[in-house]
Amino acid sequence: MTYKAPVKDMLFNIQHLAQIDQIARMPGFEDAGLETAQAVLEEAAKFNEGVLDPLNSEGDKNPSSFKDGVVTTTAGFKDAFRQFAEGGWQGLQHPAQYGGQGLPKTIGAACIEMVNSANMSFALCPLLSDGAIEALLTAGSDELKATYLDRLVSGEWTGTMNLTEPQAGSDLAMVRSRAEPQPDGSYKVFGTKIFITYGEHDMADNIVHLVLARVVGAPEGVKGISLFVVPKFMVNTDGSLGVRNDVHCVSIEHKMGIKASPTAVLQYGDHGGAVGYIVGQENRGLEYMFIMMNAARYAVGMQGIAIAERAYQKAAQFAKDRVQSRPVDGSISASAPIIHHPDVKRMLMTMRAYTEACRAMASVAAAAYDAAHHHPDADVRKQNASFYEYMVPLVKGYSTEMSLEVTSLGVQVHGGMGFIEETGAAQYYRDAKILTIYEGTTAIQANDLVGRKTARDGGQTPKAIAAKIEETEADLVKNGSADAVAVARRLKAARLAFVDVVNFVAGNTKASPNVVFAGSVPYLMLAGNLMAGWQLARSLLVAQDELARGNDVPFMAAKIITARFYADHLLSKAPGVRDSIVEGFESVTAMALESF
Numbered sequence: 001m002t003y004k005a006p007v008k009d010m011l012f013n014i015q016h017l018a019q020i021d022q023i024a025r026m027p028g029f030e031d032a033g034l035e036t037a038q039a040v041l042e043e044a045a046k047f048n049e050g051v052l053d054p055l056n057s058e059g060d061k062n063p064s065s066f067k068d069g070v071v072t073t074t075a076g077f078k079d080a081f082r083q084f085a086e087g088g089w090q091g092l093q094h095p096a097q098y099g100g101q102g103l104p105k106t107i108g109a110a111c112i113e114m115v116n117s118a119n120m121s122f123a124l125c126p127l128l129s130d131g132a133i134e135a136l137l138t139a140g141s142d143e144l145k146a147t148y149l150d151r152l153v154s155g156e157w158t159g160t161m162n163l164t165e166p167q168a169g170s171d172l173a174m175v176r177s178r179a180e181p182q183p184d185g186s187y188k189v190f191g192t193k194i195f196i197t198y199g200e201h202d203m204a205d206n207i208v209h210l211v212l213a214r215v216v217g218a219p220e221g222v223k224g225i226s227l228f229v230v231p232k233f234m235v236n237t238d239g240s241l242g243v244r245n246d247v248h249c250v251s252i253e254h255k256m257g258i259k260a261s262p263t264a265v266l267q268y269g270d271h272g273g274a275v276g277y278i279v280g281q282e283n284r285g286l287e288y289m290f291i292m293m294n295a296a297r298y299a300v301g302m303q304g305i306a307i308a309e310r311a312y313q314k315a316a317q318f319a320k321d322r323v324q325s326r327p328v329d330g331s332i333s334a335s336a337p338i339i340h341h342p343d344v345k346r347m348l349m350t351m352r353a354y355t356e357a358c359r360a361m362a363s364v365a366a367a368a369y370d371a372a373h374h375h376p377d378a379d380v381r382k383q384n385a386s387f388y389e390y391m392v393p394l395v396k397g398y399s400t401e402m403s404l405e406v407t408s409l410g411v412q413v414h415g416g417m418g419f420i421e422e423t424g425a426a427q428y429y430r431d432a433k434i435l436t437i438y439e440g441t442t443a444i445q446a447n448d449l450v451g452r453k454t455a456r457d458g459g460q461t462p463k464a465i466a467a468k469i470e471e472t473e474a475d476l477v478k479n480g481s482a483d484a485v486a487v488a489r490r491l492k493a494a495r496l497a498f499v500d501v502v503n504f505v506a507g508n509t510k511a512s513p514n515v516v517f518a519g520s521v522p523y524l525m526l527a528g529n530l531m532a533g534w535q536l537a538r539s540l541l542v543a544q545d546e547l548a549r550g551n552d553v554p555f556m557a558a559k560i561i562t563a564r565f566y567a568d569h570l571l572s573k574a575p576g577v578r579d580s581i582v583e584g585f586e587s588v589t590a591m592a593l594e595s596f
């Protein structure tokens, strides 16, 4: 299939919802207006459609392979990565000081979506490099920054995140890898890391591993974890590559999806100790890793949107081609393309509405991130930071869960052919499944939402967001069109359900944690549904204005229909979810363990 980047929809969000003109007024983003966004997105579309998309199915059929400690990526990936690096795509959002382009996240996020739609397995490599760059920018010493950042930002080298160990997945308190301080200030790192994405590969000259380990004698639990840089090849003082470090890939996994992305087991220190350099201070590793994970969690949310978009495009094309059965309304007297059947349209609309809504939500979250870092007013920065922090588990959790539904519907639209690998619809479904697992499962996102993002401040942040949503409802009612009024009604019902749940969470987390955590994922899904639906409601208002001015009529008309569909069919589920959370917790926990 040929992927076509949804540049128009992305620019609509960037212009009207994320309000790029306001971001371009912030110090450091002066050149980042709508024109820049358009130029960058069009260029990105060309690259992703032309270079990465053609390798997507190839990577699924001929995954990366492992032999004698060496990982060979799918044919074409190495050259594609060279082109990716030469095009400056790795450095899009990173500071100009290290060779990046310093663009706002609002623009960068759309590019991340495109890379992931075009080829999710490939996109994981730069995604992990972004995480490593972020960690070094946050807490790395000047020396580490000078040694590693330019080469990571240029894409000459790539980065990894090494958290997981066989006994430590969601629970990082169980990390056992150890680090022994050396007289020269470096450390020797020992241990086994599993599931390390692009932990070994042939696409770049060096790999910069960011590794969680315990310094000998450190406290137990999360308070005793430190973060280290462990390069695959040592770096000489003149920047050239030196000897091989003592970190080796012992195998890669055979997976359900994202097959071209090598998932490595890495062994540290079997031959005397891997040389590592501390990032920041000892025992603060998890704190730094969280900063990096926030960036990565947002990016995984973008992966959900990306794979959903791809699945939607494929299904829509198939539905126009596949001829089967007469339409129920008799409009065609013979068998017709299946898109004429209302249920097929319902599936396509569901796919489209989810995807557009989550894209809109992510775009607005990205704008908040930009304002949180660049707005001149400290209060505005703070408000945007809380909003962004609240949105991260939703962008990650909701967009990835929705991508499973969307890719599953994508298979369904194809009928039996969807189950057959050669159509490609099944690959998206298989690829999407990892998104609800890595970078913290949906349950872990929900724990974050309940604990840090809701209960900690007594629900102040979500309630402040609810007040903004109420303003949108008022705008919709004022607008007065049938669509706007119908959407306002659904939005209001969903908001009231949300506020009920926020009060329930804020009021019970401490005293009755089981009662709240029984509904933590449903709360995340309700919050995500509302935030995404809210952004489509805002889109409807914009689209009606644009339509009235005669601008881009087919696009704006479609946006209104999509927003209405979302409100009628998806947002309308919110009150039921509220009931499950507030009134249904007992049946979640009641069953005796031995009855399972």
Ligand SMILES: Cc1cc2nc3c(=O)[nH]c(=O)nc-3n(C[C@H](O)[C@H](O)[C@H](O)COP(=O)(O)OP(=O)(O)OC[C@H]3O[C@@H](n4cnc5c(N)ncnc54)[C@H](O)[C@@H]3O)c2cc1C
Pocket: 161, 162, 163, 164, 168, 169, 170, 171, 194, 195, 196, 197, 198, 255, 263, 434, 437, 438, 439, 440, 441, 442, 443, 444, 447
């Ligand atoms: C393809 C792939 C690539 C990966 N890439 C990387 C990488 O690059 N770097 C890296 O460090 N790791 C990576 N991982 C690891 C990944 O982040 C973990 O698999 C993930 O965090 C879940 O941990 P786990 O597999 O141990 O599952 P577990 O933690 O054992 O979870 C099992 C189940 O229990 C639930 N659960 C666990 N704890 C809680 C809790 N507190 N509350 C509620 N439910 C809970 C989970 O939600 C899940 O449903 C990758 C994994 C895969 C499969």
